[in-house]
Each structure stands twice: as structure tokens, then as C-alpha cells.
Amino acid sequence: MRRWSLAGQMLVLQLLVVAVTLAGATVAVSVLANQLVEAEAMASARAAAASVAASPDVQTALDDPSPTLRLQPFAERVRVDAGVDFVTIMKPDGTRYTHPNPAEIGRPFLGHIQPALEGRTFTEIYTGTLGPSVRAVAPVRAGERVRALVSAGIKVDRVSARMRGQLAWTGLIALLGLGLGAAGTWLVTARLRRQTHGLGPVELGRIHEHHDAVLHAVREGLLLVGRDGELTLCNDAARLLLDLPADAEGRHVAELGLAEVLSASEERIHLVGDRVLAVNSAASRLGTVVTVRDHTELQALAGQLDAERGFAESLRSAAHEAANRLHTVITLVELGRAEQAVAFGTAELRAAQELTDRVMGSVREPVLAALLLGKSAEAAERGSELVISQDSELDDELAELGLDARELVTIVGNLIDNAIDAASRVEVHLRGDSSGLVLRVADNGPGLTGADAFARGWTTKGDGHGLGLALVGQAVRRLGGTIEVDGSEFTVRLPVPEPAR
Known part of the structure; x- marks a missing residue:
């Protein structure tokens, strides 16, 4: 069975809230209206009774031998004018002088009169000859003496009729409010239905859980x-x-x-x-x-790949040059100049061997040695000279000391590349021992200044890449070292990591 959508549940809930609110308001208004109508009826009865009790005509009529003859017409006029249902004038013992029903004249008044005999005007709800009524009783004074009592009242039926009229208007307003509330609620839920695509709380909760799981996974x-x-x-x-x-x-x-x-x-x-x-x-x-x-690992691998590619390119270039030299030797032999051919071949072999011996004699770490040989060939092909300093010395215990050869390839390779791009002569100094490694790359170019040289995007070549020196700075920081720039000389100092405990 399909569950209710969130919009449908909100519609029902909001309609219930509106209905309960309006019902509560209607009850509260009804109670307040009943109190107001009842208070108004008591005020009208009290005013009528007090005005009759204070009338001089009543005092004069009480002196007659038959007060009823004058008081009955007077009381009826006041009853009609004041809009009350009865005005009864009576003796202090409760015997009626007047009554809307003449048959009740002379009979005892039904109700409480003691507070009035004590000189106080009071109101009450009491059932008399005309039925339940809201009435007031006031004393007629002659100095300090109470000569008579006046009671004026309105039947409860009339009060209830007025109350029913008030309730009818209250109910009409409540129904109008309920209609407006329902219409507003329907509009809100229609918008909510469009925004939630008709989904229920369970579906929305499941979507949120999936979204949260995917987002964080x-x-x-x-x-x-x-x-x-x-x-x-x-x-x-x-x-x-x-x-x-x-x-x-x-x-x-x-x-x-x-x-x-x-x-x-x-x-x-x-x-x-x-x-x-x-x-x-x-x-x-x-x-x-x-x-x-x-892309950290990918960039490191790309740097190693660039080094390998450069080395392969250097080998290709060396092979090309070797082929040229071999053709030269063969041609010299064919021309019958064997001595010159031997001398030429021996000189080329000696030069290549000297480069290899110089690099391998100074740098016995195989990865860096291969990198330097490749860069030497690349520099020669590009018309530059790469020189390994005479006091360079780096053994093959870098791995044992905890220095990552991949990071060193990134540092050395990028520094040499930048130097070859900027100058015609590059000198590399490498020296390492148990205390750490010192790497220095210098060239005869214009050099650079500023701490921003190792920020991404800094370049002197105008191509907008500027990633080489930034990668150098990053690798040095990872190894816990420092790098100094003095014009065209870069000095990197890398400490030997402490052994893991």
C-alpha cells in the first residue's frame, strides 16, 4: 500500500491544527460572549431597579392608601422603556405592589431580598413566576429606613436568544476562517508536493541517507x-x-x-x-x-616518468650520435685511413667513459646516477654543459638512511631542468652522509629572487605552467628539509629521518 506523501500528511496535520485552533477560539469566544451578555443583562436590570427606587413618584405613591393604583402603570412604563421583562415594586416583607401579571399582585415576591433590606442593591439569577431570570433588587429609602423594594429583571430565555445570535455569527466567522485556513494550507501543501515530488517522509529520509552516504564515501x-x-x-x-x-x-x-x-x-x-x-x-x-x-602520487609518478623519458631520449640521442661516429669510423677505414679511424673511435669512447666514470664515481646511488647521465646527454644535445662538481660524493645507502629516491628525482630533475632552460652551464653538487644530504644546483644564468619562486604558477618561461619549482618546494617540505636561493644557485639540505620506533 502506498504511503501518504509528505505534502498529504502536512495537509491533514495543518487542517487538524486549524480546526482545533478555531474550535478552541469559538468556545472561548462563546464563553466570553455569554459572560458579556449576562453582564449586560444584569447591568440593565440593576439600572432599571435603581432608577425606579430613586424615583420621587414611587415615594409619593407609597404614601397613598392604595399604592398599586399609581405604581402599576408607572412600573409597566419603565419596563417597556428599559427593555426589561418585569419591574416589581414590593413591601419590605416581599408583598408585591406591581407585577406584569396583575394576578400576582399582592402575592409574595419569589427571590432573595435580605441584602436589599440591609440597604444594598444586588443582582442574581433566580426562577420566579416568569421563569428563570437575571434580576436586580434595590431598596427604596426614606432616610435610613427602607420603605419598599424594587426588582427588575430579564428572562434567561431572552439572554439565551441573544447568545444564540452571537454564537451564529461566531460560528459563521469560524467557518470562514476554516475555509481560508484550508485554502491556504492546500496552496502550501501543493507547493510542498511539487518540491518533494510527492515523496513521503520515509522516501525523503532514505534519499537523504543515500545522499549522505555517497557524499562522505x-x-x-x-x-x-x-x-x-x-x-x-x-x-x-x-x-x-x-x-x-x-x-x-x-x-x-x-x-x-x-x-x-x-x-x-x-x-x-x-x-x-x-x-x-x-x-x-x-x-x-x-x-x-x-x-x-x-594528484600527489600521480604527479610524483609523472615526474619519474619524465625522468625516465628524458633518460630514454638521451639514450636515443646518444645512439644517434654513436651511429654518426660509427659511420665516420667506417668511412675512414674504407678510405684506407685506419690509424685516423682508430684515433677517432678511441677519443669518442674515452669521452663517453670519462663522463660515466665521473658521474658513477661521485654518485653511486643508481637512480640519481642514471638521472644525471640522462640530463648530461640532454644538456649536451641542447647546447648546454652539465658538470658534476669534483667534491660531490653520494653513496648508495640513501634507502637505508630513509631518503626516498623518488623525492630526490623530483628535486634534482626539476632543478636541473630549470637551470638548463635558463643557462648554458650548469653545475651540480651532491654530498651525503649519515647526517643528511646537501644538494646544490648552480648555473651561469640571470638567476631569480623572491620567496614566491616556489609558489604554483611562478615561471620565467612565459608558458604559465610554473609547476617545477613548486614541486621541488613541496618535496623538500615533505622530507623535512630546507631550500635556499641565492641568485642562480639553489641549495637544498635534507636531514636523515629518525628511525621509526
Whole structure:
């Protein structure tokens, strides 16, 4: 069986709330109206009784031998004029002088008269000859003596009739309010139905649970930035990759230091802390959706691949040059100049062997040695000279010391690449022992200044990449080292990590 939608449940609930509210208001108004009508009737009766008791005509008529003859017409006139149902004038003992029904004249008054005999005007509801009535009893004074009593009243039936009229209007207003409330509730629920697509609370709760599970389970960082620049949503991966605080949601991206990272409209690489992040932004109806992917490992592998590619390119170039030299030797032999061919081949072999011996003699770490050989060949092909300093000494115990060769390839390779691009002569110094590693790359180029050289985007080549030096700075920070720049000389100092306990 299909469950009620959230909009349908809201409609029923709101109608019940409106109905209960209006019912309560109607009851309260009815009680208040009844009290007001009853109080008005008592006030009318009291005013009529007090005015008759204070009339001089009553005092004069009481002196007659037969007061009824004058008091009965007077009481009836007052009854009609005041709009009450009876005006009874009586002796202090309760014997009636007047009554709307002449047959009741001379009979005892039905009701309480003691407070009036004591000189006080009072009101009460009492059942007399005309039925239940709201009545007032007032004394007729002659100095300090009470000569007679006056009672005026309105029948409860008349009060009830007026009350029923008030209730009819109250009910009509309540029905009108209920109709307006129902119409307003229907409009609200119709809008809610459109926004929730007719789903019920269970379905909405399940969708929220799925959304929350997916949002926090994906490895990519996901952020939603409002049109005002306020971060409205971020998942766990985004908090980890961007190092966001727990209260990041609800704060402006500029306050979080993410304005530059999140401003790009296309995918770009950014360095955030020790991470290489691919950040992509796309506009949406709610603002800007930003995805963040961790490219740290990929960038490190790309750096190693670049080194291997450079080494392979160097080997290709060396093979090409070797082929040229071999053709030269063969041609010299064919021309009968064997001695010159031997001399030429021996010189080339000696030069190549000297380069290899110099590199391998100074740098016995195989990965770095291969990198330096490749860079030497690359520099020679590009018209530059790569020199390994005479006092360089680096053994093959880097792995035992805890220095990652991959990180060193990133540092050395990018520094040499930048130096080759900027100068015609590059000198590399490498020296390591149990206390750490010192790496120095210097060239005869113009050099650079400023602490921003290791920020992403800084470049002197004008191509807008500027990632090499930033990757160097990042790798040095990961290894806990320092880097110094003095013009065209870069000095990197890397400590030996402490052994894990």
C-alpha cells in the first residue's frame, strides 16, 4: 500500500491544527460572549431597579392608601422603556405592589431580598413566576429606613436568544476562517508536493541517507560554494585534501584561504600544503560545484616518468650520435685511413667513459646516477654543459638512511631542468652522509629572487605552467628539509629521518 506523501500528511496535520485552533477560539469566544451578555443583562436590570427606587413618584405613591393604583402603570412604563421583562415594586416583607401579571399582585415576591433590606442593591439569577431570570433588587429609602423594594429583571430565555445570535455569527466567522485556513494550507501543501515530488517522509529520509552516504564515501573532494562565496557544503575528502576546519561550512572561502583555489572555471593543478590537487569548478543553480582530486602520487609518478623519458631520449640521442661516429669510423677505414679511424673511435669512447666514470664515481646511488647521465646527454644535445662538481660524493645507502629516491628525482630533475632552460652551464653538487644530504644546483644564468619562486604558477618561461619549482618546494617540505636561493644557485639540505620506533 502506498504511503501518504509528505505534502498529504502536512495537509491533514495543518487542517487538524486549524480546526482545533478555531474550535478552541469559538468556545472561548462563546464563553466570553455569554459572560458579556449576562453582564449586560444584569447591568440593565440593576439600572432599571435603581432608577425606579430613586424615583420621587414611587415615594409619593407609597404614601397613598392604595399604592398599586399609581405604581402599576408607572412600573409597566419603565419596563417597556428599559427593555426589561418585569419591574416589581414590593413591601419590605416581599408583598408585591406591581407585577406584569396583575394576578400576582399582592402575592409574595419569589427571590432573595435580605441584602436589599440591609440597604444594598444586588443582582442574581433566580426562577420566579416568569421563569428563570437575571434580576436586580434595590431598596427604596426614606432616610435610613427602607420603605419598599424594587426588582427588575430579564428572562434567561431572552439572554439565551441573544447568545444564540452571537454564537451564529461566531460560528459563521469560524467557518470562514476554516475555509481560508484550508485554502491556504492546500496552496502550501501543493507547493510542498511539487518540491518533494510527492515523496513521503520515509522516501525523503532514505534519499537523504543515500545522499549522505555517497557524499562522505567518495574519495574525491566535493564542495558547494554559494553565489555569495559562502561554503555551504563540503564532504570528508574535501576537508582532508584542503585541510579545512570542522566549522568550515557557513564561512566565506576567502576566510578559509580558498579564494584563489576555487576561482578557476576550468580544471587546474594547485599545490595545497604537501598535496598536488586537481581542482575543477562548474556553475550550478545553487552556486558553484567544486571537485578536488588528489594528484600527489600521480604527479610524483609523472615526474619519474619524465625522468625516465628524458633518460630514454638521451639514450636515443646518444645512439644517434654513436651511429654518426660509427659511420665516420667506417668511412675512414674504407678510405684506407685506419690509424685516423682508430684515433677517432678511441677519443669518442674515452669521452663517453670519462663522463660515466665521473658521474658513477661521485654518485653511486643508481637512480640519481642514471638521472644525471640522462640530463648530461640532454644538456649536451641542447647546447648546454652539465658538470658534476669534483667534491660531490653520494653513496648508495640513501634507502637505508630513509631518503626516498623518488623525492630526490623530483628535486634534482626539476632543478636541473630549470637551470638548463635558463643557462648554458650548469653545475651540480651532491654530498651525503649519515647526517643528511646537501644538494646544490648552480648555473651561469640571470638567476631569480623572491620567496614566491616556489609558489604554483611562478615561471620565467612565459608558458604559465610554473609547476617545477613548486614541486621541488613541496618535496623538500615533505622530507623535512630546507631550500635556499641565492641568485642562480639553489641549495637544498635534507636531514636523515629518525628511525621509526
